[in-house]
Amino acid sequence: MGIPQKSLVIGACEIACHYPELSLNDAAGDALQLAEKIRLCGIEENQKKETVFIAACRFVSADKDLTPQKAIEKALRLWDIIEA
Structure with missing residues (x-):
């Protein structure tokens, strides 16, 4: 199973909210x-x-220089x- 659609939307929203200059398509592309x-x-x-997906989206949205990896x-x- 992949990332649920609900989480994909939340992740894309997180990115879009921090980078309003991005189109929704670009934010969705980053989340995907x-x-x-x-x-x-x-x-x-x-x-x-x-959980890792949501956290990674938040890290990316907080630091535009942070690579996805x-x-x-x-x-x-x-x-x-x-x-631990």
């Missing part, structure tokens, strides 16, 4: 790019996948810290 990169990470647990890595580190 993050979702695809997370899919390629091979995370099997759906809750972890969705770095945002995902940061979200995964945060997951590991909380899980």
Whole structure:
């Protein structure tokens, strides 16, 4: 299972709210790019996948210089810290 549509919309909204100069299509594209990169990470647990996605969207929306890959890595580190 991929990222649920509800979370994709929330993630795109998070990005769009912080970057009003982006079109909704661009914000959705950024969210979909993050979702695809997370899919390629091979995370099997759906809750972890969705949580990492939302966190990565928030990290990207807070720092426009942060790459999608770095945002995902940061979200995964945060997951590991909380899980420990």
